[in-house]
Structures are given as C-alpha cells and as structure tokens.
Amino acid sequence: MVAATPRRPPSRVSLADGVYDELLARLFDNTLPPGAPMNMDALSRDLNVSQTPIREALARLESTGLVTRAALRGYRAAPMLTTKELDDLMHARAIIEPANASLAAKHVTDHFLQELDLTIEHLSSSPTGPSFAEYHTYWEADERFHDLIARQANNAFLHRAFESLGGQAQRFRMFAGLGVSDADLAIAEHKAIRAALAERDSDAAEAAMMAHVSAVRTRAVPFTE
Numbered sequence: 235m236v237a238a239t240p241r242r243p244p245s246r247v248s249l250a251d252g253v254y255d256e257l258l259a260r261l262f263d264n265t266l267p268p269g270a271p272m273n274m275d276a277l278s279r280d281l282n283v284s285q286t287p288i289r290e291a292l293a294r295l296e297s298t299g300l301v302t303r304a305a306l307r308g309y310r311a312a313p314m315l316t317t318k319e320l321d322d323l324m325h326a327r328a329i330i331e332p333a334n335a336s337l338a339a340k341h342v343t344d345h346f347l348q349e350l351d352l353t354i355e356h357l358s359s360s361p362t363g364p365s366f367a368e369y370h371t372y373w374e375a376d377e378r379f380h381d382l383i384a385r386q387a388n389n390a391f392l393h394r395a396f397e398s399l400g401g402q403a404q405r406f407r408m409f410a411g412l413g414v415s416d417a418d419l420a421i422a423e424h425k426a427i428r429a430a431l432a433e434r435d436s437d438a439a440e441a442a443m444m445a446h447v448s449a450v451r452t453r454a455v456p457f458t459e
Contacts, residue, residue, distance in 0.1 A: 253281060254291040261300050261311055262366035262407055272301060272309040298400035300407065314407070323399060324451035328444060330395050331380065335427060335443035337387035339436040346386050350428045353379040357421050362414035369414050377403075379424055383431075383443075416453045423449060 257277070260266040272292060278285045292309050295301035302312045315323065338346075356375035361368045384396040423446040430438035 249283060250287040250290040253283060253287040254294055257291050257295060259366045266311045268311055268313045270311045298403040300403055320454060324447060326399055328447045330392060331447055332440040332444040334384045334387040334392055336436040336440035337389060338383045339431050339434050339439040341386050341388050342431055342434050347432055349382050350379060354421060354424050362417050364413040372414055
C-alpha cells in the first residue's frame with residue numbers, strides 16, 4: 235500500500251525525475267512490495283504533485299520491468315523475478331552486452347575511457363548498505379557503465395534492446411534489505427572490460443563482458459531461491 239503520511243514534493247530540476255527516484259526507492263526498499271497497486275490519484279496526493287509527473291515516472295518504470303500495467307487494473311509493482319526469469323534475463327544480456335562491448339571497442343575515444351573510469355571510481359567510493367538510499371549511487375554508477383558501452387557500440391537497435399531489458403534495475407531490486415555484497419568482484423570485472431576496450435580489442439572486450447555477465451548471473455541466483 236502507498237504510505238499514508240504526506241511527503242514534500244521532490245525538489246529537483248525535473249519534477250518527473252524526482253518522482254521517478256522516489257518511486258524507485260519505494261520499489262527497491264519494498265515500501266511498495268511486489269504486487270502492490272500504484273494508483274496515480276493516491277500517489278499524487280501522497281507526493282503532493284500533479285498526475286503528470288506520476289504518469290511519466292510510471293511509464294519509465296514500466297520500461298524497466300519494475301512496474302506492470304494491466305487494462306482496467308492500472309499499475310502495480312512487478313513481482314520479483316523467479317530463477318527461470320533471471321536465467322532468461324541473463325541469457326538475453328549475454329547475447330546483447332558482449333556484442334555491445336565488441337562494437338564499442340571499434341569506437342573508443344579518450345572521453346569514453348574517462349567516462350568509464352569515472353563510473354569505476356564511483357563504484358569504488360559509493361556505500362553499499364542495505365537501504366536504497368545507501369546503495370543508490372553504486373547502482374547508478376553500475377548502470378551508467380553498461381549504458382556507456384551500449385551507446386558507444388553505435389547501434390541504436392542494440393542500445394534499445396539493452397534498455398528494454400532493465401537488467402540492472404531488476405538485479406539490484408534483489409538487494410532490498412541486504413545491500414551489495416559483490417562490489418569488489420564487480421569492480422574488478424568492470425576494470426577488465428575497460429582494459430580490453432582501451433586496447434581496442436573487440437574479441438577481448440566481448441570475452442570480458444561475457445565473463446562479467448556470467449559471474450553476475452551466478453552471484454544473483456541465491457537471491458531468487
């Protein structure tokens with residue numbers, strides 16, 4: 235259920251971004267547990283904003299798979315992934331992301347490498363505690379690393395396929411109440427991918443990304459069992 239206590243409206247340059255972040259936090263922290271209704275009227279009253287930013291935020295969340303929408307029933311928090319669904323998600327990522335890394339290696343620039351370095355620095359310095367507020371910056375840095383590579387592949391169709399998976403959001407939702415336990419491993423894997431990209435080695439970049447996705451899958455399985 236939506237919290238009854240009124241909250242101040244999010245104070246960000248983009249109100250829709252602020253609403254999105256607030257709903258994301260509720261989904262990750264299980265304030266909006268799997269299956270919970272996400273009524274626009276109730277959310278509008280709770281956050282003290284109009285329905286327009288609520289509608290925009292819910293549409294964005296639907297694209298990540300964290301929110302579902304059904305005719306006559308409206309929006310609901312999506313159920314947690316089953317082991318089979320996680321396998322399917324990681325299989326899809328294992329097809330798309332290594333291909334993105336291979337293509338990105340052909341379009342490497344100094345600026346691109348600097349941006350990757352920045353995400354790795356943020357991963358290393360971000361807290362990884364049990365609440366979304368604590369691991370939010372870590373999640374953003376992790377998501378940005380993968381998105382940068384998908385964009386650098388210079389294939390709009392592959393990038394849209396990557397975005398449609400919502401893989402990072404789905405995986406991090408499993409950390410609710412636990413925190414991030416694989417930070418050191420993930421950072422090492424990101425560094426290996428970055429090193430292959432810096433060498434402009436498509437095969438090595440593809441292999442490093444495949445190794446990373448496979449390792450993430452192995453580490454994520456216990457969260458669904």
